[in-house]
Amino acid sequence: MISVIVPVYNVEKYLRRCVDSILSQTYTDFELLLVDDGSPDGCPRICDDYAVRDPRVRVIHKPNGGLISARNEGILAARGSYVCILDGDDYALGDMLQFIHDTVSQSPEPLDMVLFAAHNVYADHTDETLNNVPEGYYSRERLEKEVFPYLLTDTRNGLQVGVIQAHTWDKAFRRELLVEHYTREERIRVFTDVPMTYECLLYSRNVYICNKPLYIYNKTNEDSIRARSRENLLTKSFFYLITYMREHMSGLGPSVDRQLNEYAAMLIIRTGKWRAAADPSLREAAQHLKEGLRESDMLSFVSVKGLPRKVGAVILLLKLHMYVPALLLCAARVRQQEKEVVRPG
Numbered sequence: 001m002i003s004v005i006v007p008v009y010n011v012e013k014y015l016r017r018c019v020d021s022i023l024s025q026t027y028t029d030f031e032l033l034l035v036d037d038g039s040p041d042g043c044p045r046i047c048d049d050y051a052v053r054d055p056r057v058r059v060i061h062k063p064n065g066g067l068i069s070a071r072n073e074g075i076l077a078a079r080g081s082y083v084c085i086l087d088g089d090d091y092a093l094g095d096m097l098q099f100i101h102d103t104v105s106q107s108p109e110p111l112d113m114v115l116f117a118a119h120n121v122y123a124d125h126t127d128e129t130l131n132n133v134p135e136g137y138y139s140r141e142r143l144e145k146e147v148f149p150y151l152l153t154d155t156r157n158g159l160q161v162g163v164i165q166a167h168t169w170d171k172a173f174r175r176e177l178l179v180e181h182y183t184r185e186e187r188i189r190v191f192t193d194v195p196m197t198y199e200c201l202l203y204s205r206n207v208y209i210c211n212k213p214l215y216i217y218n219k220t221n222e223d224s225i226r227a228r229s230r231e232n233l234l235t236k237s238f239f240y241l242i243t244y245m246r247e248h249m250s251g252l253g254p255s256v257d258r259q260l261n262e263y264a265a266m267l268i269i270r271t272g273k274w275r276a277a278a279d280p281s282l283r284e285a286a287q288h289l290k291e292g293l294r295e296s297d298m299l300s301f302v303s304v305k306g307l308p309r310k311v312g313a314v315i316l317l318l319k320l321h322m323y324v325p326a327l328l329l330c331a332a333r334v335r336q337q338e339k340e341v342v343r344p345g
Helices: 012-023 043-053 067-077 096-106 140-150 175-181 194-202 225-232 236-249 256-278 282-296 309-319 323-342
Strands: 002-008 030-037 057-062 082-085 113-121 126-129 136-139 171-174 206-218
Touching: 002 012, 002 067, 002 096, 012 030, 012 043, 030 043, 030 067, 043 057, 057 067, 067 082, 067 175, 082 096, 082 175, 096 113, 096 206, 126 206, 136 140, 140 194, 140 206, 171 175, 175 194, 194 236, 236 256, 236 282, 256 282, 256 309, 256 323, 282 323, 309 323
Parallel strands: 002 030, 002 082, 030 057, 113 206
Antiparallel strands: 082 171, 113 126, 113 171, 136 206
């Protein structure tokens, strides 16, 4: 009934824990596809060892092509009615597949997606990744009313990320939906989950959403692609990301085009905040931001019209090539957020 896909690259230290967490699930009617994306470490051998030991494991070896490329190989090879996608340095709790099976089986009509939650494990603490909407069954009508207007971005309290997390690993997808809407643009190397997750949601007839943590998101792996993703912000990959999202999502709802504009602006603002906080001086941060905007061509995607006032001010300054003033606004926002975090009560 369920296909579990694990793209594998440079996660030798964590892979056995990930695979063991799937093979020891309380629900057993699944296949596990390990997609070796040309990993240069011991991962290919580990994958083959598991395939010999357990007939539910299938291994795909391919030349390195990036996360989306590996994920797509798994999607097209999957045989299950539903598909889950795990990162090789994370792992699942023992009842994850059972929960998915039970939720789908008890639904009065076939579900397109099942969304759940995750524990985020850091070196010194743990928190949770939750969906910011009420739990329950969502028909297409309810999705259009309560979720889609705030899917990519939420401007009800400033410009915030949308109410549904974009990760693929805290979701199960109906395979037919996924085959229609998996991400074809394999040159995207940052925020790789975003286009597929949101496109699938926008085409869903119904979903079930809960905040039961069923997945462990490992944030202690400093060698992971995720941990290095900030170094790749505002590269050409952003151009591919936004171009693809506009081509595949524009016009899918009355507010989607507005959110696509806000989302592109939010990526720029977040990069500015990070550069202002990480670089030794605003001058260096401005130079890095200028280079990134030139390479990614991100400003061409963003219209100032309709953006929240402060966000629009930063984007306008950047369009006028006033990088230091724009970064000053970003840095001021970072300081304000830090004060909000430590404010008593």
